[in-house]
Amino acid sequence: MNLAVNATERDLAAAVAEWARALETRIGPAEKAGEIPRDLIAELSELGVLGMTIPEKDGGLGASSLAFALVMEELAAAWPSLAVAVAVSSGIVAGSIVRYGSAEQRARWLPRLTDGRGLGAFALSEPSAGSDAAAIGSTARPDGSGYAIEGRKQFVTNARYAPFAIVFARVGAVDPVRSHAGITAFVVPLDAAGVAIGPAERKLGLRASDTSALVLDGVRVGEDAVLGQVGAGFALALAGLDGGRIGIAAQSVGIARAALARARTYAKQRRQFGRPIAEFDGVRFPLATLASEVDAARMLTLRAAWLRDQGRPFTREAAMAKLYASEMAQRATHTAVQIHGGNGYMGEYAVERYARDGRATTIYEGTSEIQRLVIARSLVAG
Ligand SMILES: Cc1cc2nc3c(=O)[nH]c(=O)nc-3n(C[C@H](O)[C@H](O)[C@H](O)COP(=O)(O)OP(=O)(O)OC[C@H]3O[C@@H](n4cnc5c(N)ncnc54)[C@H](O)[C@@H]3O)c2cc1C
Known part of the structure; x- marks a missing residue:
């Protein structure tokens, strides 16, 4: 398994990460208003994110599933709401039109997904x-x-x-x-x-x-x-969801990573009993466990993306990645809240939002129970 992405894809993921980090001050007002500002959709278009999964011949970047997973992780680490919006549009919707659309449908609809005026x-x-x-x-x-x-x-x-x-x-x-x-x-x-x-x-x-x-x-x-x-259409929906699950797994990894990064910083700064709480094993051991689980979830996610890029079956692996990463994200975000103590429960600290946002990952694009069904079926088939 070769998990390397090419230089263009690496640069894109880095550019998205930098762009998304700079959104920090816009997140609060947008979450309060309940909308993604239109200018950000236009900026996502300029970055190439909205068309990244679309082949070059259809006007996109033709990026791999691996690259898409990396970009999704970065978007989710910065702002899960934005990541979900992109996952649906650039992932499942663009992917379905590319895969099943006639030449006329691709020419008509794909530009509508990438022009920065909307999301599918x-x-x-x-x-x-x-x-x-x-x-x-x-x-x-x-x-x-x-x-x-x-x-x-x-x-x-x-x-x-x-x-x-x-x-x-x-x-x-x-x-x-x-x-x-x-x-x-x-x-x-x-x-x-x-x-x-x-x-x-x-x-x-x-x-x-x-x-x-x-x-x-x-x-x-x-x-x-x-x-x-x-x-x-049902087969089309299932195929879309298979690919979509890699995006949700990557999103879960990004959410968990970001929540834990904040918990680590907080643990080093917050002092109780005369020392930083990071010196208590009760605080740093969960961080150690979850840092390992974030990496494990990322590896499962990238494996599913790699299989997809190779044109090999990936249904079971995508379900495994989604199941593990989304459930890990629950543990990670709740641990991050716990490490923040009372502050973790307050809206002023981002971990509160990550815990709320991350909750959906075990539900959409197939609940955890449905992922277990998919995995179990493939284990006992034949
Ligand atoms: C934020 C958000 C965004 C969404 N976006 C979209 C979207 O863009 N497009 C779209 O089409 N849908 C979307 N959904 C819907 C989502 O895909 C469904 O909520 C999800 O598939 C679960 O369906 P349900 O809510 O009807 O729950 P139900 O199917 O009613 O399930 C209820 C509970 O029963 C369990 N259950 C059901 N069947 C079984 C079984 N056979 N074995 C064991 N347990 C089982 C489930 O796991 C769950 O715990 C979104 C949902 C959310 C929360």
Whole structure:
């Protein structure tokens, strides 16, 4: 396994890290306002981050999954809300259009993801279909030369910023034996007639990242809105989530790393019983354990990214990385709060935000339980 990235990719990760560190003073107000400032989306575009996973022939940087993982770690270490927004747009949405889009669809939609005016959205979850995504109730009824889409999506990241969303809806009747039958992915412009974006969710964390419902009321799209094949949308969603999980694992590593860095600094400065608390084994041993776990999580993440770059199967490894890294991020952020004592519970200290933001990593793009299901299935298959 060769985990080296090329010089351009290394420079990009370093440039993103530097850019993101300089955002420090903007995070508080943006989290309070519950939005990512538009000028930052434009800056992400200029940096190349929004198109980094898109091949050069389609106007992107053609960066590897390894490089994307490194960039995600840096973004999340600085500002998890921004990292989530980018993970969805540059990861799962751009990746799905690149992989399944026709030449026309790539030419039409990829520039909309990279022009710095918006971020893509992926609308799979519904009020009654989360972990069991094949249970979606949204429908796409053939209508003239296209389809009319009806349904309600929930928890759609970036809905408010998105020029379009990849929307999953079922063509034809529910098949009780093959529940995913008929599920189809559509590229739906969010300014289309019949699309309504619900109010932004109030969340425990990731408050600057938009999470909203999407209501589709007879939204008329042409046949050219079908991404991939009619009826092949469930496989498309699962493939997108496989890759997306590497991004969430990298995000978890970044969150944990940043929270622990703050805990280490604090432990060296804070004095109790006449000495820095970092001198107590009860404080520094958890730091030692978690520093090891952060590195372990990063290695799992980069292994999954490397396998993907090699064109080899990576479903199990991505699930392992996501499971381990996201659960490690819970331990790390909570330990960072604990080491800060009462200050750790206060909004003035960033560890409070990392603990809230990191909580989502064991939930989205498949809960920990679903990762265990994916891993277990692959272990006992055949
Ligand atoms: C901040 C945020 C952003 C999101 N962004 C998006 C987005 O952009 N697009 C999108 O489509 N979705 C998005 N989601 C939705 C997310 O993917 C779902 O919340 C997640 O898949 C879990 O589904 P659910 O919430 O319906 O929980 P449920 O599926 O109802 O699960 C509830 C509990 O039951 C457990 N459970 C369920 N089935 C099993 C099983 N078979 N075995 C064991 N345990 C099980 C789960 O692990 C969980 O603990 C987002 C969610 C959040 C929190």
